[in-house]
Amino acid sequence: MSDQDFPADLVITGGQVVTHETIRPAAIAVKDGRIVAVGEEDAMPAARQTFDATGLHILPGAIDVHVHFRDPGYTHKEDFESGTAAAAFGGVTTVFDMPNTIPTVADAASLAEKHAIASAKAHVDYGLYAVLGEESLANVPALVEGGIIGFKLYMGNTFGRIPSPSTGAMLEAFEVVAPTGKRVSLHAETNSIMERRQSRLVEAGRTDALAHLASRPAVVAVEAVARAAILAEWTGARIHILHISSAAELGPLRDAKARGVDITGETGAHYLMLAAEEYGRWGGIIRVNPPVREAANQGPLWDALMDGTIDMIATDHAPHTPEEKTRTDIWTVDCGFPGVETQIPLMLTEVAAGRMALTDLVRWSAYNPAKVWGLYPRKGAIQSGADADLAFIDLDRRWTIDDAALQSRSKVSPWHGREVQGLPVHTMVRGRFVMKDRTLMVDTRGHGRSVHTIQDVGTPSPRHTDETLAAVVAHRPGEAA
Structure with missing residues (x-):
């Protein structure tokens, strides 16, 4: 034969x-x-x-809906090759990359450039975000046509300092995107509160690591989530709350879901397993936006995952160099740290400890992301017709995280030295091993494909379309509606 x-x-x-x-x-x-x-x-x-x-246990490959691979513009921190290699070692077979690169992904040209880079370098499949703000509103149709997984809107400042739109511009942005069916992922922190508090802290001479936490209390997220939910409810836009860090923001998230708002949310291992009490140990290494908060938040976040208030886990993989993470003035420390390679092993350790079931991990890391982003059943499933995206896991393997051994170019994280149980030993993307026996298959560079081509957003449900800014500007009194 x-x-x-x-x-x-x-x-x-x-x-x-x-x-x-x-x-x-x-x-x-x-x-x-x-x-x-x-x-x-x-x-x-x-x-x-x-x-x-x-x-071995065979899981659907994880879908990490929130990574920063820094390519183009910051490739000394990471690029699509090293970032997707790290993903493969972490049992992650699809990643969604954020738009705060140089140039920012805000128009058709920058999107096409990034597609070319990713398709040439990626070991795993990927989706690309485009930024949604006042400057990119007119580009929404071209960006959707050019192939994006969704939009990213920055309600608060973070690395790259993408401008935060006013509430008026945010409402208009939701009005424009709602008919496309694309989901808007939100950095949900209120910028004006944070800027004011940081300025006062700097004036007071606070440069310690905890000053960062003091500048971003949980209320910045509570207010932002509630405001975003109101605007989404009014417009029918689909929204996703990124990096949920506090128990307090679960209230407006639950309320919005109960009202029928199409709102989903994510949290990450660093909010579930790290706490503000560790700032003294890690200093600027632990700085991330939103900040790692007090340990009292961890239990409610775990409970919210279990009851479905939080839909999924994602890493917010945000690599920087050791020099950029170890400065003594916290305001000069770049925010974020790598996680795409370590999150699944960290969560497997919690499975081994009995905190949740292995099926829960699949739901949060693969099934729910695929369902929310219209990739199911091609992704997030092990069944006939699905892509053969598989993570082969040794549940008994005990090992210690070593920053120096990470595939990421960033060799600094608050996970260094942590003992874990559970390890992806092989990773397969669309039927091809990209990592086997803990070795990267170098011939899979460029194997990754954009998943926007298989995304099915379903039927959008825009609301109050006769009251959108575009509609009222176009209307002329006395003319037929």
């Missing part, structure tokens, strides 16, 4: 297949990058190759 005559390219045997609902022993058959069968080994079609996954 010639290679082309085989009904499958690969059959994976011996593993425990994990979905958001079940764990069961099963074999997986793959053809042309997609799963064609899941079931008993003796029911699998003949294949050109087999792979023995005995002793």
